[in-house]
Ligand SMILES: [Zn+2]
């Protein structure tokens with residue numbers, strides 16, 4: 001499997017996940033044009049997509065979903081969220097709906113949507129597996145629930161929210177009611193909460209962690225890395241840690257063995273995660 005966070009933050013979220021046979025987007029929070037541009041940067045096209053999975057109806061997750069869906073006739077999956085997003089997404093050619101908590105299949109990928117804790121009608125994260133490896137996506141959640149804990153322990157690669165620094169939020173420019181919303185159990189995940197959760201994941205198969213949905217107002221990339229490294233201590237070497245950016249795609253990252261041939265020119269951009277003997281030495285740059 002491979003994944004690339006095409007962009008993440010309050011101005012738009014979009015992640016590509018592919019098996020070599022199947023190609024999915026999680027969220028489409030940029031314009032259709034911008035998503036097409038970002039996919040082209042990693043030699044991909046919306047024409048290759050099999051589905052767009054939507055986590056929840058906020059604009060930074062669905063703004064391009066309707067356009068892409070109408071242009072490429074993609075099934076956009078979601079439950080009550082579909083109705084809540086209807087004014088933004090508008091008319092669709094076709095759509096799938098799933099029950100939150102019930103797995104479904106898109107071609108050779110198993111998709112397990114799980115409930116997150118956010119102030120929308122039916123917010124979800126996803127655990128996506130090709131039968132051997134899995135990638136989990138979990139942003140826009142005010143807390144790590146027991147269910148989220150269970151799901152995220154099963155993956156090899158994790159895209160996890162690290163939205164704000166509590167002190168920056170407290171002293172920042174947001175009005176009090178927005179500050180309260182962000183830090184509530186149905187808001188966003190703080191850096192220290194993300195880091196504390198990573199500590200819990202040290203004894204799992206999670207090898208690659210992409211911290212995402214960083215606030216531009218209440219956070220800073222250097223601060224996130226410093227805080228997470230500090231809380232993890234020596235355990236930081238258990239993970240290959242990276243930050244997703246708002247303005248540009250991440251590298252295209254390979255998780256486990258790939259089912260298909262590598263496309264030309266991608267060799268230097270990928271990381272292979274075949275584990276050697278012992279944790280902390282498991283990341284091999286090709
Ligand atoms: Zn949201």
Ligand SMILES: [Zn+2]
Nearest residue numbers: 010058060140
């Ligand atoms: Zn969001």
